Amino acid sequence: MADVHVALDLGSPASQLLWVELRWSPTQPRQTWSLPVWTPGSYTVRDPSQHLHSLTVQQAGQLLFPRRRSPETWDVECLVSEPLTVRYALEARQLTVRTNHVDPVFASLCLSAVVMLIEGQRWNQHVLEVLLPASWTAVCPLPRNNGSFLAEDFDHLVDAPVHAGELHVEMLNVRKVSHELVLIGTPPSGWSSTLPAEIESICSSVCDLMGSDPPSREPYQLVLQLLDQGYGGLEHDNSSVMQFPWTRLLENGGTRSLLQLIGHEYLHQWNVRRLRPSEYVPYRYDRPVISEGLWFAEGITSYFDLALPLLSGFSSRLDLLEDLAADLSHVLLNPGTTIQSLADSSREAWVRLYKQSPANARSQISYYRLGTALAFCLDVRLRQVGGSLAETLRLLWSRLGVHGRGYTRHDLMEVISASSAELAAQLPIWLDNCGSIPVESCLNELGLQLEPVMAAHPDAGWTLREADGSVWIDRTVSSGAAESAGLVAGDELLSLRNWRCQNLQRSQQLLHGSDQCQVMYSRRGRIASTELFLKKAGVERHRLAWDPGATREARSLRDQWFQII
Structure with a gap:
């Protein structure tokens, strides 16, 4: 039996349990298997083995006793060439695109969080069988054969999500x-x-x-x-x-x-699955793999997704400017841009972007958003020399993506240099230096201008959230009013100006008045008070608008930019 046979039992969806069975013939007397610690496309360690229990191993009718070598790895002494069966249960209660969920209505399974990678079997064919309640059907992007799904190898299998239900x-x-x-x-x-x-x-x-x-x-x-x-x-x-x-x-x-x-x-x-950073060719499922190329994988894609409704005729140029302004505002107003470069944002994704905390919000910038800003500037500057970002992406695809080869920073600089060697030399500066991406200059070169939209309330230097019938400080601004008043993330707001903070709306309304505001709060169950010295309302976001003084050259470049392709 050269194939690995995988059976998923969804027969009791109300239990929110998924039973998994693996069968194969070992080729060595000690067999090892492990559950991937992450899912390609989501760059953080999720450790799905935390949801696994009731693991058993059988061979030739006998119960074997495996050893757990790490949180996600097991091995066992076994007979060679005699079919081995591993069975285990997974709690399936997390409804995200990268985890597993089962309930009486439907099931959504991400197989990299379900199926074990068996040592020596990665590149062998895997056969998948899905056992369902009577009225359910299953869909999976694998080819079918006699009621089963066929995967060329383990990578092909775990890249195929399973959905079931009516x-x-x-x-x-x-x-x-x-x-x-x-x-x-x-x-x-x-x-x-x-x-x-x-x-x-x-x-x-x-x-x-x-x-x-x-x-x-x-x-x-x-x-x-x-x-x-x-x-x-x-x-x-x-x-x-x-x-x-x-x-x-x-x-x-x-x-x-x-x-x-x-x-x-x-x-x-195209961009990520077949054209991806060289560090992910092939994928390593057993550990986080750092890459500075995530900005290109996600930032370039995010930049182009803004324009797709316009290209399809479902939106206007003004809609595109509105959506681009939202991403650029996030970059321009985020203090993290002075602390974290775009290359570092990509490298640190495993420990920062997917692990949000009040501190992270002040000291990091998303490589999606900052990558979008760089993509915008790169597109504008390429168009000034007769190229475009779309053309550059297509060139990279033809050189590497169609062949399944990964890219490095050098590869990106090389395809950019096909249009401009000077611009290629600029890329490392934009990637490595905080605050170096020339967003406002590129907007001006398109005959566009930023218009600030002021916040509706005085600036207290905090972000609030409402939970469990109370109002809490979610995070504070560095050197802002709340921090200066000694308030910290996690404090519960009880009253402002001696009026109870009943909800978020009331809390915002109570900020209006004199600049000096008495605050009563609770921290770890103890009640205290402080004086908050409010600042004038600041810029909440930016709009993008036509520059009435734009030159003919700028307007012409803007029209080219709106062509996207």
Whole structure:
């Protein structure tokens, strides 16, 4: 038995347990297996083995006794060539795109958090069987064979998410390539009848951007989970899984946001899955792997996802400016840009971006957002010398991505130098030096200007959250009013100006008045008070607007920039 046989038992969904069985024939007398500690595309150690229990090992009708060598690794003494069976349970109660969830309505499984990597078996075929409740069906982007799914190897298997339940599946067509749209959940007013056509158009625009047909196998699978809260996506070679809150669809720009998410994950077929930092070729599942290239993987993709609704005819130039302004505002107003470079933001993703804390909020910047800012500046400067960022991405794809080769900083500089050696030499400065990315200069070169939008309330130097019927300080601004008053993250606000803080809205209203504000708070159960000296309302965000004094050259460059491709 050369194959590894994997069986997933979802027969008791109300238990929120997933039973996993692995069967294979060992080729050595000591067999080792381990559960991956992370999921490609999500750069943090999640240790899914914390959800595993009831592991048993059997061979030739006998119960064997494995040894746990690390939190995620086991081994056992066994017979060679005699089938070995490992069985275990996983608690499946985390509904994200990178974890596992099972309930009586549906199941969503990320197989890198489910299936063990068996030593010596990584590159062998894996056969997947999914056992379901009577009324359920399962979808998975692996080819089928006699009721099972076939994976070429372990990497192919764990890159294939499994979804099961009473699912709604629609067939789409993108450049004559078949796609499956799997809809889980329905908004209260129902899905728009135009959604399938809109998704086809967004995906076609991504193909136009990359100058190629989808590189995935058919059918490519788009899984959209509509939830009451939660947002995110995870890319795979032949599929993508997305979560979106239905309440966002009721807001201005909500549908545009959904289409941007879909386009973002779809573009990852090229940029991330097949064209990825060299450190991830091949993936290491047993440890975090640091790479400075994550800014290119996510920042470039995030930059282009903003423009995909415009390319598809579903939004306007003003909509694009609104969305770009939101990302640039985050960069321009974030104190983390003075502490963390873009290269460091990428390297430190494993310990910073995915592990949020009040301190991290003050000392880091997202490589998604700062990467978007660099991508914008790179695009503008490339267009000034007759190139474009889209052209540069396509060149990198043709040189490396189509061959499955990873890239380094040198590779990025080399493709940029095809348009401008001077600009290629500038890239390390933008990557390594805090505050070096020339956002405002590039906006001016496009005939655009930043317009500050002031906050509606005086500046207390804090961010508040409401939980358990109370108002809490979530974080404070360095050298801000709250910090100067001795307040810290985790303090519970009881009253302002001797009026009770009943909720967030009331707390904001009570800030209005004299600059001096008496604060009563609780810290670790002890009540205390302090004086808060408020500052004038500061800039909350920026808008982007046409510069009425823009030169003809700037307006011409702006029109070129709006072409995107």
